[in-house]
Amino acid sequence: MKIVPVMLKYDYGIAERGESLEKRGFLPALKNIGEEVVPFWLEEHGFPNDKESLQREIISFVKRENPDIVFFVLMRDEVALETIEKLSKKYITINWFCDDNWRFDSFTKYTAPRLRWSITTDKYSLDKYSEIGYSNVVLSQWASYDYVDNIDFENIDYKYDISFIGGISSSRAWAVNYLRRRGYNVECFGAGWPNGRVSYEDIKQIILHSKINLNLSNSVSKDIRYILDDEKNIDEYMRSSKRVEQIKARNFEIPCFGGFQLSQYAPGLEDYFDIGKEIAIFSSIDELELNIRYYLKNENKRMEILKASHKRARDYTYTSVLKKAFETIMNNSKKHRTRRKKAADADKPALKKAAIQTVDFFCRNRMFDLNDKISNRDNCLYHWYLLREKLKEKGYELNTHDINDIAASEFVIYSDMPQSLQRLDNNFLILFETSLIRPDNWLVENHKYFKKIFVWHDDYVDGKKYIKYFWPNKIPDTIDFNIEDKRGFCTLIAGHKLVFHEQELYSERIKAIRWFENNHPEEFDLYGMDWDKSIYSRDGRIIDGNDYPSYKGRIESKYDVLKKYKFSICYENVRDIRGYITEKIFDCFFAGCVPIYLGAPNITDYVPENTFIDRRKFATYEELYSHIKNMPDDEYMGYIEAIKNYLKSEKIRLFSAENFVNTVVEGIISSI
Incomplete structure (x- = not known):
């Protein structure tokens, strides 16, 4: 969902x-x-x-x-x-x-x-x-944003006899002043009070360390002493629409955080707490004072209610109440959708078949399954899922080649060059791998049996047979950046590989890793696959070992790791190929991590230069390190703001999964 x-x-x-x-x-x-x-x-x-x-x-x-x-x-x-x-x-x-x-x-x-x-x-x-x-x-009902478990109620260090958390209002101020005049020490927190607003974490601590937590209504007071206390109160009483007490989130936050609650009665409160056993209530200022005096003197009774309310409140979190509400909604919506779908399907013509050839790992339509956490890490299948949905709108059912027979399909999509072709018509090719990994991808003589070929390579694009696509990403609307999350300085996430080619950057990654390990090991962490394994040549010689002290292991999500670091070494697998801009730099952007980029020579044709650090500008790793280490905070935040602005701009949409899908579908539909 x-x-x-x-x-x-x-x-x-x-x-x-x-x-x-x-x-x-x-x-x-x-x-x-x-x-x-x-x-x-x-x-x-x-x-x-x-x-x-x-x-x-x-x-x-x-x-x-x-x-x-x-x-x-x-x-x-x-x-x-x-x-x-x-x-x-x-x-x-x-x-x-x-x-x-x-x-x-x-x-x-x-x-x-x-x-x-x-x-x-x-x-x-x-x-x-x-x-x-x-x-x-x-x-449903209001709830608490958290539940504090394993509280040692017998050893709470109380700081306040009585506290109230909530914005000031004339009726609340009158009630608090009344109690203070009667000799009770009431500490108030929130907008308008001298103590001011407090953080959510402070709210937890205040509630836990208060003997009595007041829950004062924000509805209009009916106490004649309050009404006659000020002409404004008379006007408020006559005009206000808040005439009925209301259950609020604080009714559930107080017991969830381990606090004793003395609450103004609101209709329906008894549906959630056993009054007198799990919550103490009052309906007038006189009852409020009576209860305060009683519970301050009767610790055993106060503690009995406190423990019972905390136990009851376990089910009163937003996760719990929303889950129940959503189950009701989805169950009813599912029945409605089923009836509607049956009626709609009866009028729809049958979908034509289309096939996509892929490796065995992605067969059985696994390449479209967004719920497969193994194959869809970091939303890498999102563009395939969207492609299938878009073609369905156009009247085609796209399945992997083991489900939809290639020979019987209206058209076939190939992800990288196939070893052989089963048919010579209505074939479409999407090239992903570079010539370092798949040299056969880029041999023009291999392309004659394809109507359209979708490429990222700028030097091949002609707008006719060779159609430009941009590496697809699932683009978030914003990055939720928090500088306090940046506990690490610099990281690198990649697999342990080597390819012998004059343009490869696998070895350049290793140079970066070794430099940090030898010079500033405390400021660098390495993640990815197989860095704990040696790389062997065909004749069995070790060409790169497994002794990487900075290696922290494999990860499930690049986003969850990158957001903890200020900088990331972000090198493509190959350099100096125009248009070869993959997901690597975008992974950094989405996590609010500033990338140190090396790869496509024309990167700034598509990505603003103020969003990343260009590795080409530094002759050595010493120069690069000095630059990022001594970078002022305002300069670093300038990169973050530029990234945020880029993610909001139309320019980023070139690299969206939606743009990829539209490009491919338009190219196919216009050709068959």
Whole structure:
């Protein structure tokens, strides 16, 4: 299941307020549920200043990613109703409605009908959904973004008697001041309070180290003492739509983090906690004071409720609640899709057969399987998957040659030059390997039986028989860069190989590795296959040994490794071939790692020169090391910003899997 969350990256879209709950809570939960999650951050595409272009970018991004689900946590009108309606025609669209208890009539009833599915946290609004004729609604609830396990409750070092975490409001300030006047020491954290906002990690610690964690409502107070305390309070009481208490995320965060909770009662709270045994509640300022005095004096009772609530809260994380909601949605959507597909298939003409010849490893359509973690490492099969889907739209069913017989297929695609041909018509060739590995790929006399040949090699392209393609990549919308993740200085990821040719760069990689190992071993790590194995000549002599002290082993994901390093030695397998720009430099870009590149002589024709370090500019590795070691932080961040800008630009789309697919499909369809 692939999910595209369209959400705010920062709290209310304001960077100064820190990360949003969507990024901290919903995104990790979605990643735990879906096989692939690609977020679209609204602030990075024009919100809130250019909402018109924002709508176009949302539609374009979703179309490019082609997810199963588009997930929203809408605040107001950041995503236009027309945009939602358009996406809902093709994708399962879901919105988490946050405030149905007081915003249903002004917001939800206009938005929900445009969505495939809605999730509400207010059971009392279910009837309202029914009244507007909308049935695809799932009841869920707020939750915690984490659960702290193995807490030693008997030895907690308490720092606060009473604490409150949340933004200031007039009613909250009045309640806190009331308690302080009565002699209680209440520490408050959040926007507007003297202590200010705190990080998510600080929230955990404050909750754990507070004897009593208050959960104060943000709804309008009905206490006559508060109403008459200030003329503004009277106006607020008359005008505010927040007239009903609401269950919020803090109700679940407090017990999940090991805190004792004293919460203002909200309707439905008893559905999640056993009141008096797993949570303490109050409904007035007088009850609040009464409970504070009782639980500060009765430690055993406080601890009994604390332990019970922590145990109960294990199921109240975003991963848990979203998983249940998504299971309901997907089960119902699957039934609907099955019925719709049967009806559509009955009217469709049968697909024509097409074949692709590949090696045995990728047979049985393995080359199209994005869920195969072994063969699809770092999304290397994504372009083949898209090619199959695109040809299906054109009326052709593309399967590997062991499934669709070559002789019986309308056309055949070959990935690199085949050893032999079973037919002489409607053959199409895609060349990947260089002449170092496959010299037969580039012999012109071998090309006469192919209608079109798709090449990356600029010197072959004629726009007629030889069609230019760019190395396909699954391009993320942004890089989630964090300088604190850069614990390593420089790395190299490649397999241990040697080829004897004047243009090969395998030996140049080894020179780089040996230089770092001999001069700055503490600042270099090596990853990849077979560096712990020697390379032998045909007559059995060792031509390169296995003594690489910097070798850290094989890896499952280049992205997960590269994001931990500032720089990466990024050499192509061969130098000085125009247009030979493979995935290597893009792997670095996607991980927010600055590449040190060597390979294609015309790299800057396609990739901006301010996004990478050009190895050709340095005569020795000493010069290169001195340059990157002494690079000022602002210069390094300049590379990162240039990479981010490149990934947002249209220029990067040349190297997208989508562009590769469009090039190949257009070339084939126009020729048969």
